Amino acid sequence: MAEASAVPLPDYEDAITRNLVRVAGWAVMLLAGTIGVLLMFDEPVAPVRVGLNFVASLVGAATLWLASRQRWKQATHLLVWGVWVSVSLVAARNGGVNGPNLLNYPVIIVLAGWLLGGRATITLVGLTALLFLGFIWADILGMFKPVQVANRVAGAVYLAGILVLTAAATLLSRRSYMSRVQEAQRTAANLAASEASLRKLLRAVEQSPEAIVITDLREDIEYVNDAFVRRTGYEREEVVGRASAEYSSNGLAPAQREGLRTTLARGDSWAGEQVNYRKDGQALIESVVVAPIRQPDGRVSHYVELKQDITERKRAADEIHRLAHFDSLTGLPNRSTLMERLQTLHGRAGRPPSMQHALLLLDLDRFTTFNDARGSEMGDRLLCAVALRLSEILPAQSLLVRVAGDEFAVVLHGLGVDVSLASRHALAFAARLQATLLHPLRLEGDAQDAQLGASVGITLYPQSAGDSAHDALRRAGMALHRAKQAGGGRAAFFEQGMGEAAEQRFRLERELRHAIGAGELRLHLQSQVNVEGRLTGAEVLVRWQHPRDGLVPPGVFIPIAEESDLIVSLGEWVLAHACGLLAQPAFHERRLRLSVNLSARQFRQAGFVPQVRALLASSGADPRLLTLEVTEGLVIEDFDDTVAKMRELAQLGVDISLDDFGTGYSSLAYLKRLPIQEIKIDRSFVHDAPTDADDGVLVEGILSVARHFGLRVVAEGVETQAQADFLSQRAPDIVYQGYLFGRPEPDTQWLARLVPAEALR
Template identity: 35%
Template structure:
């Protein structure tokens, strides 16, 4: 990668760089706080103030990078200084201008870069304030760009003091020349403290014109309450005394012409021309800088929506707690039912609800307890000096109770609940990350137990998580090695005629043998692998249905969907492709979705199901009545039939309640024009009662167990042709 043609103003730019007298890390102490602020604000590991010299780019301050300079040829900042606006590269490996750069394809592995040019008072660009990450970004918003430019401005403020201080050392003439282009206030005074020079920056900042200020005492800008000794101090230094402020930058209060006071940063220098001692002061107004720094600090450490501390602050306080070795508790809280608010009223209403949640959390906790928002609808609370007893449990109970009171958003009432995980320090973790992980595991356990409850961490939870991780790895290998199998369970009508089958996934483990669905399906459903396995199931089942249609043209194959297929996959295209490939009519395929899957999906999922239904694919509502679905789902979703869950069939002959539920489901289905099939039929009595109540079809051990395709074909006299090809 070669250096671009250098603009004609390059000599002027290099002279501007030289004016600052910079070298690697020379301003690390002054600029490091801004680098740390940038790292926190943008979530990047690396930030630096880079200076582009003639042959190399070096870093006046840096965080997260080991080297202090790089060849200008490969420097991203070499491009940044050629433009007025920040350079943003979301993924350098895809950018034609940078993908061959050694910083991108070499050990540094840079993917994301954002740099704001550092444009000095003379108009020359000396370098950039830049961010680096080894991970690409999806976006860098206009607000992010504005904050990066503000950081660059703050860095230039601090660097300007250094530039003018060096001009002092070069003599009064050089100092006066450079002051003309400086936004800082520049004042020169003699040994008596009489102002001899006053630039436009000082006039704009302090209100006095040069004509009004020059010839008057420096006390002119000193507040009345702080006057005394300034002129004497200058005389003391001029006479050879030890300077107190010369060569230093200090923060003071200054007096404006209108009598108001403002905070300033002052750098004082001294020089002699022809034996005459003079003093120069560089003054910066700290009002706007402090406001900008405070705003950026707030953005970096506060959640923008709720104004609660963010995850960064939570982790910092957890680390401080660990260092203090004091007992404490960490609660991680997640809202149950929040998605419904977003889906019903939109994200702006959801944001207002989160603000109300934050207020309730603060009303329950005390001033010494930290309430932070981790992101989304997840919050965390640190309870200091909390022993591993009932203290945290009582707070969790109060939090759950406070959040169970209905919320009102846009005139509508919403009932939410909360699940909470609790971990104690040091019992459940000796490090901040370990403690946060323990609380997260406890939260997952609380949700698994039914929500609106809290759960305390125990080592068994981590062991279970490790087992789940190991199982997910095994499932990946199972898919890659072809260890999954499909079994088929018959579905018959009231006369015992075969109407179709449900394809059921099994895992033939090479060591543990055939695994039941309960041993792996709950883990597979949550894994990204679910999309790939779901596509394999769809393809294999449709291929089999196509073969069996040779003997039974109306044979219907039922295929269960994973939630991720509706959320992340392109289900419509996938189904269309499979049906076309195996020449299977849409009416011969039935997709089964559970109540919980539907409740977790979006309008996009609804549209996909509607498109498939319109093409003739049957949509079955599985496990109906076991969850929280409302009757409105029967109207909203494009359903073809309901499947009565086996939990209602099991006690049909002994439970009046179950009998009433089955009767109600059948009546509702008929009213909506839907078919009905009952699962889990194991006795003739159940069969008779279900048929008497109006069930169209039955499925269960009484009628046939799940079996491999070969056994199914033999039992029902279906074609065996194509079995070898399908298995392959």
């Protein structure tokens, strides 16, 4: 479209040409009409001459009518050719070459050249030449009569009209010529100005300190300036015609590039930062604007990339940030970063805390003595070594900070909503920090290893909606001071009561871990009997014989084991010793069963079934006498995996019992699919079954389900004869377990009672 608009208009579309058509039309109409009228007064009247002049007048009138209708092309052709034909006829009538009408032809040819262009004018000249040759030939043959001027007034009018028309055409031609000359001068001036502007723009683009890249709509490079060449190391020949993604924006991530293309597709400009790469592979950080280039009709034809090198600016900003937020010696975050992190963890002001975090302040014991003895340089190296050692054990998303001197801080994230459990986690990590630092540190340039203890102050954060980072730091500082006053190498909570409880639970966990391998655990057995009072087996229970505190109840240490990984070790110990006990001859001879409780975490161990197989093989225990008790919650958590493991155990001959049946997710749908042989009624149902109708109905329902599926039933917590009678009336084959038939007792005592009974039989 833009190219078409540059084609010159036809002559008959020019304003001056239109004026010439109007003037010529009026001149022909008036001149021919006037002459025709004057010729009517001749004696005698020449009707052909009169008619031909009126015809020419009509040609002029028709031309003016077409012009009024804006039909300029038809008007122009009618004027030139109509007048030429009329004049030729009149000339033939008035003596040919000897007549006065030949003066019309130069005027007609000039009009043709001006109005119709070169081709039509050449045609007209050729026809006129042929006509003249015809006139000459006719004159030689004497075919023309001598020219007689009958009406001199008409002749004068004719000559005056020709003169006026010639003058008008000449003046209009000159005016058009001058107008076009002026237009050409203005165009030349504009072109010169445009060329100067373009040269100026080109120099600005070429000499711009910022890289400029122009691509086509396929993102292929068409132009790069000198700054791009200098900055990237690529020559123009290497990049022109190649994809921008390979050279100009080669560091743009796929998601970022997709966003750029989406923005450009909307016709908008894109701005952002890019990390691109020079030819030598060096990273180049650039602030980039990519904008569409539009043609006059609004069509986008190219894209331009304006790229500012901000590598040094980013490095300076990073350096400023590092100096403001990081310790120059160790490279760890500093106190400023610590305060920002604590403030971020507090959450929205005015809201109670929904998640507990912990702040630990750590101070190296005897660091001053070390610094004085080894020198400040070795002291600095020790601090760097400590920072590296602590970083190695730092949990994910936690923060390690060098506060000042030999004081470090650790922020533990997301310890849960339970304050007691969060305190235990914090205290456990403090112990881990202290144990880590007790390992010798080798310092460069020092033949002797360094080994320093550390005191730790602990506080949970935030403790209230109004708690602040400064308050937390103050509490941790006071706790650290108390730990150092206690002699060093200690960890202390600022919250005295909570700290003592956490310390006690942590101490129990640590001592339980020791007890498993130190032989402090004991097996206790609680008998299981049938309705006739005959012993059928026992449930294995574990007790902890603490060397200082005596027999620790399971309700104290079992929850601690379940909160940590100790429950797996504890379960493995119980299962191994139960298999050893089951291998005793008394169990085999009387076909007495042993039931062992399993924790969910132990059952989910990948090697649990092979472990059971190995224990049975090594101990010689009969797998058909072993019952493993699992809870309903364990079954539901990962049903398919649970069923698969139960089937493997069943193939070994081991029975599975569903413990505490009815208290969890009891469902006939999954009970039908479980490869179990036994269910245990929870003591909460047994206790009130004889007196509470609801509990009684529940027990009856459980017994009915067991009969339907052919399962053994063990009732826990049978403590009265009424409970036993209620159960036996509804299930004659039920097995009792409870204080009515025996309390848990050490395995040695239980076996001692069993063996004499065997001996008397």
